[in-house]
Amino acid sequence: MDNGPIIKLENVTKVYHQGKINVTAIDGFSVAVDKGDFTALCGPSGSGKTTILNIVGALDVPTAGRVTLEGNDLADLSRTALSTMRRDRIGFVFQAYNLIPVLTAYENAEFVLALQGMPERERRARVMEMLKEVGLEGLENRRPEELSGGQQQRVAIARAMVTQPAVILADEPTANLDSATAASLLSIMEHLNISHGITFLFSTHDQRVMDRARRIITLRDGKLAGDERKG
């Protein structure tokens, strides 16, 4: 496994303007995440975890500092290039699942592949395999409202994984799930991380996720408060 940094944040600062008040969400944060890492970003609510994920995922821009993904400085990329990068190189798993309600489980998982323009036959094979891998075989035609929270999060993982991205960014992926479902999902993600070599970066304050992570980066008040590698 190549252990070079796939994500690199250097002196990243993010200041939000709320009326006349400036709120510093991230304050001179630097970290490098290696390819194939299974990393948890921890910290209390408001510590800046989601902001970091937004910035790494090219959904938000830092006020200061430099962010690189696979060696590309995100500041140098156009809106379209960032969109393409999100589509092809990043997978997102959201706390609230964020599936598209009018699409079936199959169509949700297929959505990004269709955006990529992949031929239908290849798309179908890949989606069916991924849905099987996350344990959703037989539920392809159900809409999100017909699935449990855990099943919806599995669809979200399948959607993130199916494109075989370089990085998966997961924002509190187990926050709304019961223990058994959370454990099952973590096993799936761990398996995908090992078998496909995909880098995972979670934001969490769930101890179950922290226990499974191989690296824990702790944030406090937008600053790096700890960086622990296990094993």
Added chain:
Amino acid sequence: MNGMKRHFSMAWRNIMRRRRRTLITAATVAGGLLISLTFTGTADWSYANMIDTSAKMGYGHVTVAPRDYFESPTINKRIHNCDAIRETVLRDGGVVDAVVRIFGQGMFATASKSVGGTMIGIDPAHDSAQRNVFISALKEGKLFTGADDPEVVIGMKLAEKLNLHIGKKLIYTSADINGEIFSGMARVGGIFRTGAETVDGGVILLPIDRLRHALHYGPQDATLIAAFIDDQRRAPEISSRLATRLRLKNAEILPWPQTQAELAGLISIDHASNVLYQFFVGLLVAAGILDTILMSVLERKHEFGVMLAVGMDPKKLFLLVLAESFYIGVLGLVIGGLIAVPWYWFMHQTGIDLASYIPEGYDAGGVPLETVLKMRLYWESLVVIMAGVFSLTLAAGLYPAWKASRIPPVESMRGI
């Protein structure tokens, strides 16, 4: 599923998520369509009706008249070889009929009173209720049969002014082409009532040959030939075709807007105000549609943020929302069409009687108005209206679509 098909499928499912709202929005589109169809249909029917009535009052849809006759009408201006010209006019495919007429001014008197007015010489062999509003408006008596028939037909108001009844005598006086005064006596054979006070109070019909003789016209002379065509909108085209075919030196072939300039002006003004009114109604309808679509976009801000976050091109998101407007437009046209068909059928066949709202003797530019309001839609108008309403719906979706494509994807990361 390919890209476009997926977009349209998603758009359809999106609008079906809130069926009631979609139906209300589509009903707004349908309402706009109905308003536009009704305004245009009733206006087109009224215009066609007024033009046809005006044509039947004397000049036809297309007129073969002496050069500059309408600038300064006088009995000295006349056309010759009327029968030959009429035959040529009738050979044109767009012309359904043509009649020869003489127009002149005169005084109409009884023993106690006299009134000035217009004498129209008509050929009872060719003129009919279909081509002559005075014949179709006959309320008493009948039309004379020929030059030997000593009868005239007069307007009801004129009859009232001169205290005339069927069978009573009337003296008409005018000047012939040599400037000599002539008089004739006739009995009232028929009384018409068009509803236009100026017309009913000052027009008499005489047999054309009698008037020809009195004016010292030649046997083939007349003031004009009034041609009637199948569709008044083709008048300019048929006029120029006839002009080429006839090649008359001292006569000209004029479409109705030139012979009935006052009516054409009134119609132009009414048409312009109708278009303006429809434009404002369209704006209101568009504002309603825009508001609903925008609301539905803002409600799904988070969802759109997710689509953008996972890499959807903002342009595709723009097209997705526009496809929703497309479906709303199509639904609106279908609903509007379902309501419009019976509505149009009723308005075309029966119409609404507005007699109680229109004052007695009311006319537009001397043309009596029909008191029953009906609808007539030309195919071109229907296509333009449907395309206009549909485009308006699409246009109303542009801003919400643009707004959706500009949603920052970071919105998606904020948990619900």
